[in-house]
Structures are given as structure tokens and as C-alpha cells.
Amino acid sequence: MSTQSQIDYNRIAKAIEYIQSNFKLQPSLEEVAEKIHLSPTHFQKIFTDWAGTSPKKFLQFISLEHAKGLLKEEKLSIFDAAFETGFSSTSRLHDLFVKIEGMSPAEYKNGGKSLVINYNFSESPFGNIIVASTEKGICHLAFENDKETALGNLKTQFPNASFFEKQDELQKNALSIFNKDWNRLNTVKLHLKGTDFQLKVWESLLSIPMGKLSTYGSLAEKINSPKAYRAVGTAIGSNPVAFLIPCHRVIQSSGNLGGYHWGSDRKQLIIGWEGSHTSN
The missing domain is CATH 1.10.10.60 (Homeodomain-like)
Known part of the structure; x- marks a missing residue:
């Protein structure tokens, strides 16, 4: 930036x-x-x-009353209808084009020993980011101004991988998700290290339409674990791919926005930005 x-x-x-x-x-x-x-x-x-x-x-998109209104909609039908609408609204293409693939047990356990990871520093409407990819997809995206800190956090996740500062096509396609015209977006592929439960939670986040919000309890019910809302919250907090997996769309049942791994102020900005663009 x-x-x-x-x-x-x-x-x-x-x-x-x-x-x-x-x-x-x-x-x-x-x-x-x-x-x-x-x-x-x-x-x-x-x-x-x-x-x-x-x-x-x-x-209006970051006010408490608006958030409560969105949650009322979500309780009625909007959450389950997210995928059923197909491509009738460009505001939902953002999520319909994100596909998750879990890493193999070996890749998960050995710290990415066999992985070659390309990484690059870029800009977004919400601050500077680091984005990283394997040959299968994006494995990491985080908001971070300090490049040394950003790279250090990435290497901590994959201590045995080989790293190269290089922008590839997977990254370019993923970053295009910040544009307004998602009609031209190709499938964004993610290659993630996580437990089966984490992957299930991250996939469920993709069913929250852009410009809408959900709660921890609703997500727990969505994955048939209604009593596991705290575990769901932990999985959301460990999301390795900012924005592409929209953990920012999960708020407290009271309508308060709650915390965010990359800062509550940034969460407010993202929710407002998405709301203003999907209302056009």
C-alpha cells in the first residue's frame, strides 16, 4: 500500500x-x-x-441495530438459502467461488516438509497483506504491515516448508476477490492445514452471504454441533485465510460485532464495505 x-x-x-x-x-x-x-x-x-x-x-452497515436486523433475517431463511440462489446475485459469487481442500495428514504433521510455498506482499482495501500459496491453492492470507513479522508468522505455521517470494496465478486470482465485479472471478482454491472440525467450520463460513451476518450458535447448528459453539469460536479464531474465509461475518447473538483476529476496527470496516457494495 x-x-x-x-x-x-x-x-x-x-x-x-x-x-x-x-x-x-x-x-x-x-x-x-x-x-x-x-x-x-x-x-x-x-x-x-x-x-x-x-x-x-x-x-448503517456497522450499526448495532442493522446487525440485529440481519440476524433476524438469518434466523428466518437467509443462511440456508445462500447456495440455493445460485448465481442470481453477484454479491454472492464472492463465496460461491471459494473452494477448500485440506492438506494430507503427512503435510499436516510434518510442518509442510514437502511443500513449496510462494508468498508475496500486496495491498487490499483494508490494509497491507501477505498471501501465500502451494501448488494446490492459497494456504495463508493475513493483514500485516510489517513484512518481517508477516513472514515470520507464515513460517511458524509451516516450519519445514521451502519458501520463495514470488507472486503466482493462484495469488493473483485470489486477490482479485477485492474487486467489485465478481462475475469475472475464477474459482479461488484454498489448500489449508486444519483438523476435520476446523475445515468443517471454515467451509460453513462460506455459506454466509456477502453483506449478511451470522452467529457462533448458528454456525454450530449448521454443522450439527449445537453445543459446540465455543469450539466453533476457537476454530473461527484460527482461520488462516483472512477475508476469503469470511470469519468477519460472525458476530455475537446480541448484535455486537465482537472480536476479530486482525482487529475489531478492521472487522467493522470490512462489514461496512461489504454491506455498502452489496446494496448497490
Whole structure:
């Protein structure tokens, strides 16, 4: 991410944080702009360039009441209907094109000894990322500004693998998921290290439509383990592929957004960004 893009992203994150903390007061555009030391006109422009919609409209997608409304929809039918809608809505192509393959027991147990992993640093609407792939698919995607830390975290997951800094076609196709036009998206393949239970949870996350939300309890019921909502939460928290596996769409049953491995502020931004784009 360029220096200016990073500055704008940080300003947007700070603005969202302020609005969330003062949501009941419904701060004006001028008030929010003042808090991040910009003119209202400039703030409106950089926000709209990033989110594709106005700050005011964006906020409805991260408000508590909106989240509660989405959860009511989900309890009725939207969760189970996610795949039944086929390709009638481009907003759902994002998830219908993500396919998960689990690593073999040997790859899982030996720290990736036989794996060749390509990795690359890139940009996203939500900050800098590291993306890594095997010959079968994406094995890791994380938000991280510090490249040394990002690479260190990747190598910790696969201590015996061979690593090369290289962008391949698998990565390019996966990163195209951040674009608006998902009609042109090819199948995104993931090659993940996880237990059978974790893989089941991660696959269930893909059935939450873009622009919608679910809860830990609902996901537990979806995989026929209604009493395992805490284990489901742990599996969600260990998701190795940010955004592509949409763990950010899982919130608390109260409607509060809850935690996120890559930061609660970023979770708010992603939910708002997805909501604003699927409403267009």
C-alpha cells in the first residue's frame, strides 16, 4: 500500500472508530472530519473513494441495530438459502467461488516438509497483506504491515516448508476477490492445514452471504454441533485465510460485532464495505 493510501486508510479507520463510539449522538460529517483533521469536502471524497458510498450510508452497515436486523433475517431463511440462489446475485459469487481442500495428514504433521510455498506482499482495501500459496491453492492470507513479522508468522505455521517470494496465478486470482465485479472471478482454491472440525467450520463460513451476518450458535447448528459453539469460536479464531474465509461475518447473538483476529476496527470496516457494495 502506498504511503498516501495507508494514511487515508488510517484516517478512515480512525473516523469509523470515532463514529462507533459516538453513534447515538449521530455526529455530523463536519464533526467527524474535524476529529481526523480534514475538511468535510476532503473527508467525504477519500471516504467515498474507499467505500464506494457516503459516510452516512456506510454507517448503517456497522450499526448495532442493522446487525440485529440481519440476524433476524438469518434466523428466518437467509443462511440456508445462500447456495440455493445460485448465481442470481453477484454479491454472492464472492463465496460461491471459494473452494477448500485440506492438506494430507503427512503435510499436516510434518510442518509442510514437502511443500513449496510462494508468498508475496500486496495491498487490499483494508490494509497491507501477505498471501501465500502451494501448488494446490492459497494456504495463508493475513493483514500485516510489517513484512518481517508477516513472514515470520507464515513460517511458524509451516516450519519445514521451502519458501520463495514470488507472486503466482493462484495469488493473483485470489486477490482479485477485492474487486467489485465478481462475475469475472475464477474459482479461488484454498489448500489449508486444519483438523476435520476446523475445515468443517471454515467451509460453513462460506455459506454466509456477502453483506449478511451470522452467529457462533448458528454456525454450530449448521454443522450439527449445537453445543459446540465455543469450539466453533476457537476454530473461527484460527482461520488462516483472512477475508476469503469470511470469519468477519460472525458476530455475537446480541448484535455486537465482537472480536476479530486482525482487529475489531478492521472487522467493522470490512462489514461496512461489504454491506455498502452489496446494496448497490
